[in-house]
Amino acid sequence: MSAARIDIRREMPLLARHEGEWEGTYIYVDTDGKIIDRHRSHLSCTFPTEGEFPYLQINRYYWDDGRSEIIHFPARYADGRIWWDTERIRGWATSVPIDTESRTTMLMWVRKDMPDIYLYEMIQISADNQKRGRTWHWFRNDELYQRTIIQERRVG
Template sequence: MNNIETFRREMPAMLLHEGVWEGVYTHIDRDAAVIDKHKVRIRCEFPTSGEFAYIQHNHFIWEDGREYKACLPGVYQNGRLWWDLEAFKGSAWETKDNLILLNLDRKDDPGSNFFEIIAMGSDGKHRSRTWHWFKDGELFKRTLCDEWKVE
């Protein structure tokens, strides 16, 4: 059995995220004041062959016209999905309750990391993601992600 087959067997909840999602990301500081808010379009794909078990395509859009795009391919090893990209490195795993958990270290901001929790609604068409950001061990912001499946 190859890594992709193992991934599909060992992380079935992750596969429920396949498709295109749109939503809003709200960044708040420790006092819950909004420090940034933007729209997002995310495409999650799960190749059936090749090096990557998962590829996420991000497109962030701000009201002032700014945009940012990123492609985030991940490999499956030792029970986790792993990334080692220019901006960050870390891994994701799933719980028995179908939550996806991530622990990511920011390479583009030394000393900064975040933990992410992804929860899928029972309809499979809505999900919530929360990011808890730390700098040198101290919480400095959270990101609240509300997304809905469009394709």
């Protein structure tokens, strides 16, 4: 087991609770609440024992029209956060230290192909680690223009 894996699990116990397979639905809405996209998802959250990245998330998206997409999000660990810098995004995730029962993880990231856009995400995991609720708040030029609402359940 690598030192990076030991550090990330010890330093980010809330993130460690997300390890596994998650299925859900992503619903994108504009600021008036109108649905602009909807698709199914399967996410794998892992802590590899080898390699340069102590965290790897693989997102699989499936639309009803047959489209699909698979994206790999390897992350490094430093200063109590995981950090992404991939071809697609740059950002971080950290736990919100409310108390010992904290269930909230916050993320901030930018899409590299959308330079005037950034996102804040909140993930809330259930006490039994079987359900997650997530919301993304999309900002363009510092103005909120859409949200993504995600409900997930653990499948492995």
